[in-house]
Amino acid sequence: MVKKWRQKMKRWITDKLELPADIVMDLPRITMVGQIHIYIENHRGLLTFSDKELRLLLKQGQLLVRGEKFVIKTILPEEILLEGKINQVIYIDE
Amino acid sequence: MKNQWMNILIGSVRVKAQGKGVERLLNACVRNDIVIWNVKKHSDHIVTFFIKLSDVKRLRIVARRSECKLYFVGKTGFPFFCKKALSNTGFLLGICLFFVIVFLLSNMTWGIEIKGAKPETEYRIWKELKRMGIEKGAFQFLVDDPETIQKKLTDRIDAITWVGVEWKGTTLYFRVVEKEQPEEPKKIGAQHLVAKKKAIITDMFVEEGQPLVSVHDHVTKGQLLVSGIIGKEGQTKLVPARGKIFGETWYKSTVVLPLDATFRVLTGKYMEKHYIKIGNISLPVWGWEKPKFTNYEINVQKRPFRFWKWDLPLYYERVIFRETEEVKRSYTWEEAFAKAKELAREELKEKLPDDASIKGEKVLHQTKENGKVVVELHYQVIENIAIPQPIVQGD
Numbered sequence: 001m002v003k004k005w006r007q008k009m010k011r012w013i014t015d016k017l018e019l020p021a022d023i024v025m026d027l028p029r030i031t032m033v034g035q036i037h038i039y040i041e042n043h044r045g046l047l048t049f050s051d052k053e054l055r056l057l058l059k060q061g062q063l064l065v066r067g068e069k070f071v072i073k074t075i076l077p078e079e080i081l082l083e084g085k086i087n088q089v090i091y092i093d094e
Numbered sequence: 095m096k097n098q099w100m101n102i103l104i105g106s107v108r109v110k111a112q113g114k115g116v117e118r119l120l121n122a123c124v125r126n127d128i129v130i131w132n133v134k135k136h137s138d139h140i141v142t143f144f145i146k147l148s149d150v151k152r153l154r155i156v157a158r159r160s161e162c163k164l165y166f167v168g169k170t171g172f173p174f175f176c177k178k179a180l181s182n183t184g185f186l187l188g189i190c191l192f193f194v195i196v197f198l199l200s201n202m203t204w205g206i207e208i209k210g211a212k213p214e215t216e217y218r219i220w221k222e223l224k225r226m227g228i229e230k231g232a233f234q235f236l237v238d239d240p241e242t243i244q245k246k247l248t249d250r251i252d253a254i255t256w257v258g259v260e261w262k263g264t265t266l267y268f269r270v271v272e273k274e275q276p277e278e279p280k281k282i283g284a285q286h287l288v289a290k291k292k293a294i295i296t297d298m299f300v301e302e303g304q305p306l307v308s309v310h311d312h313v314t315k316g317q318l319l320v321s322g323i324i325g326k327e328g329q330t331k332l333v334p335a336r337g338k339i340f341g342e343t344w345y346k347s348t349v350v351l352p353l354d355a356t357f358r359v360l361t362g363k364y365m366e367k368h369y370i371k372i373g374n375i376s377l378p379v380w381g382w383e384k385p386k387f388t389n390y391e392i393n394v395q396k397r398p399f400r401f402w403k404w405d406l407p408l409y410y411e412r413v414i415f416r417e418t419e420e421v422k423r424s425y426t427w428e429e430a431f432a433k434a435k436e437l438a439r440e441e442l443k444e445k446l447p448d449d450a451s452i453k454g455e456k457v458l459h460q461t462k463e464n465g466k467v468v469v470e471l472h473y474q475v476i477e478n479i480a481i482p483q484p485i486v487q488g489d
Contacts, residue, residue: 072133074131
């Protein structure tokens with residue numbers, strides 16, 4: 001209950017103060033270049049990785065990227081750059 | 095990505111990890127600040143990725159806590175390249191030899207070009223150059239610098255008035271001006287001839303113009319000698335007056351000559367030291383002993399080494415020690431007076447143009463004072479006293 005209330009509060013603040021949502025609310029920021037690159041900031045770790053699927057842990061839920069010929073070009077504690085042919089980006093709520 | 099070149103420089107290793115939970119291993123790596131890139135999954139339990147060479151030890155520690163086995167499958171980058179190069183000594187030697195050869199060839203003389211000389215003069219120049227050790231294949235830092243070559247050539251070959259010496263890369267260019275070249279006739283405007291100093295005219299030779307003075311006339315400085323205005327009154331014409339007016343002029347000179355004098359004279363003995371200079375550090379190459387001479391002069395020649403077409407901050411330095419000797423000279427009074435007169439005459443001759451001659455000399459007075467002689471002389475000189483003075487139109 002408190003968690004939900006806090007979430008709402010944060011959203012209200014970002015709305016009113018025009019603050020960037022990814023910073024205030026700890027959301028992932030995803031940048032894609034066509035189908036070939038995807039750059040995800042603010043992730044919380046790698047769950048599974050294969051050449052057809054990448055599963056990342058987020059602060060809330062998970063992110064699933066599906067495609068072909070995946071290669072992780074760089075991986076840093078909070079950032080990941082994935083190359084290949086990206087077909088789907090799916091959010092999974094828990 | 096941004097430091098891909100850095101990775102090449104510091105070296106990187108390709109790692110194959112096999113086992114359960116390779117993703118956990120990757121997460122652990124990231125959390126332990128081990129940079130990994132180009133992660134590829136080959137099958138369910140096999141993953142390959144790259145790490146920095148310096149991170150290998152830390153990766154081993156991290157991997158020990160996971161259930162994966164590590165295999166190092168590939169090495170790239172400069173450190174490995176060096177290691178490989180060391181094992182291929184022949185190859186490395188080849189590279190070194192290449193640089194040495196290019197270095198040597200850049201410091202050689204590959205061409206000598208002489209322009210503007212007649213065949214016989216050119217032949218003499220070639221001979222002189224050979225005597226100086228300048229020929230194809232000679233090292234540039236061993237031959238003289240252009241100024242010295244220029245001086246030596248003009249001194250030794252009387253047929254040339256001037257020679258331009260210039261290095262262009264590995265080619266030495268000579269531009270020769272010979273003496274026998276015809277002078278271009280100058281176009282001169284209307285002019286008078288006037289006296290340049292006080293004189294008594296002894297001889298006249300007028301090519302053009304109206305002479306206004308005659309032999310035995312006494313003229314003063316600036317006096318009109320030959321007029322550039324000819325023809326009858328009313329029908330005058332302006333011409334450039336030309337000619338030579340010889341007059342007797344007078345010079346006075348005073349010479350002071352000490353009886354005793356000491357000179358430094360080179361004895362002809364010398365020794366050389368050779369250095370290679372890098373910045374301010376001199377590395378001796380040849381000649382280690384100290385000069386044995388008590389008195390000597392030092393002459394330093396510095397030439398830069400070249401690579402390809404650039405001058406390196408590397409110099410070849412040749413230090414020549416020439417032995418000197420102090421020579422004492424002393425005259426008697428009579429000798430000193432004679433020498434003083436001779437000196438005065440030579441000095442005057444040097445000052446006078448070629449067509450002047452000394453007609454007579456007279457000693458005005460000579461004195462001896464504290465070891466010196468002072469001689470005052472008076473000279474009668476026959477010289478051309480005419481100098482042109484342009485006629486300003488509309489005067």
